[in-house]
Amino acid sequence: MLKTPMKKPGIAINAARCMACYACFMACKDEHCGWDTALSKSQPEMGQYWMNIVEWERGDSERRVKTATVPTPCNHCDNPACMAAAKDGAVYKREDGIVIIDPEKAVGQKAIADACPMNAVFWNEDLQLPQKCTMCAELLDDPDYPGFEPRCVEACPNQALVFGDLADPESNISKLIAANKVTPWKGLTGNVVHLNTPQKFLAGTVAYPKELEEVCIGAKVKITCDETGDTYETETNWAGDYEFEDLPEAKTWTVEISFPGFKTVTYTGERTDVDHYVGITYLEQE
Numbered sequence: 248m249l250k251t252p253m254k255k256p257g258i259a260i261n262a263a264r265c266m267a268c269y270a271c272f273m274a275c276k277d278e279h280c281g282w283d284t285a286l287s288k289s290q291p292e293m294g295q296y297w298m299n300i301v302e303w304e305r306g307d308s309e310r311r312v313k314t315a316t317v318p319t320p321c322n323h324c325d326n327p328a329c330m331a332a333a334k335d336g337a338v339y340k341r342e343d344g345i346v347i348i349d350p351e352k353a354v355g356q357k358a359i360a361d362a363c364p365m366n367a368v369f370w371n372e373d374l375q376l377p378q379k380c381t382m383c384a385e386l387l388d389d390p391d392y393p394g395f396e397p398r399c400v401e402a403c404p405n406q407a408l409v410f411g412d413l414a415d416p417e418s419n420i421s422k423l424i425a426a427n428k429v430t431p432w433k434g435l436t437g438n439v440v441h442l443n444t445p446q447k448f449l450a451g452t453v454a455y456p457k458e459l460e461e462v463c464i465g466a467k468v469k470i471t472c473d474e475t476g477d478t479y480e481t482e483t484n485w486a487g488d489y490e491f492e493d494l495p496e497a498k499t500w501t502v503e504i505s506f507p508g509f510k511t512v513t514y515t516g517e518r519t520d521v522d523h524y525v526g527i528t529y530l531e532q533e
């Protein structure tokens with residue numbers, strides 16, 4: 248039972264605010280390494296990442312590379328695959344939705360670790376025990392704990408992690424979720440809600456005829472999805488660059504670039520299987 252009664256305590260992870268500082272990761276280690284708690288055995292210092300931060304490079308051209316960072320602790324799933332794989336009640340979901348691995352009953356049950364689609368459960372070879380994030384429930388249940396949040400949330404300097412009651416529409420976390428794009432990690436839903444995880448981008452650069460060696464500012468760029476017919480428009484910026492963010496994956500696009508006094512340029516078959524840079528377009532005078 249949480250010290251602060253919440254029907255569904257949860258963490259919103261806003262990828263748009265995460266700057267890969269690893270303060271949450273370190274707070275998790277600080278909390279869980281070196282001693283057992285009421286709900287878990289000690290997290291080994293090496294080899295386990297209960298607050299796992301996934302980072303990747305985005306872009307298929309060195310002309311446009313971006314990075315993405317998403318903290319991915321256990322999702323405390325609505326339908327936990329780890330629980331389905333467990334025997335003898337070794338994994339249980341509390342009334343408030345937090346999923347706990349029982350550190351006594353789970354001994355020897357490697358299937359629990361293998362079942363998690365997020366790879367959020369780590370196998371402790373020495374203890375023969377699957378281990379994972381508890382959402383610091385042992386602290387939040389403790390009337391003597393002076394804090395009101397899991398340690399990772401408390402440590403985040405950039406409000407990329409927000410804790411609160413998902414069941415209360417007036418809570419800060421519910422308002423944050425309502426105002427942002429929900430992007431379930433691996434399609435999972437639960438007491439952890441991912442927001443603004445980067446989707447795919449389509450980008451390029453527009454320049455005047457090559458001999459002028461000058462980028463074109465304010466060129467109109469329109470993209471149309473071949474499959475859905477959706478269109479998006481933008482203009483090139485001070486560097487002659489254009490970019491469309493958060494596009495759906497694995498779609499085909501037609502790109503149309505126009506600027507007064509120059510021929511319109513059209514590209515077909517541009518794909519968003521990966522984050523894609525169309526290239527530099529040199530305009531030709533009409």
Ligand code: SF4
Nearest residue numbers: 321322324328329363
């Ligand atoms: S993310 Fe993995 S470990 Fe966490 S509840 Fe879901 S299946 Fe279980």
Ligand code: SF4
Nearest residue numbers: 265266268269271403
């Ligand atoms: S502490 Fe916050 S900003 Fe830093 S890595 Fe964790 S979630 Fe990202």
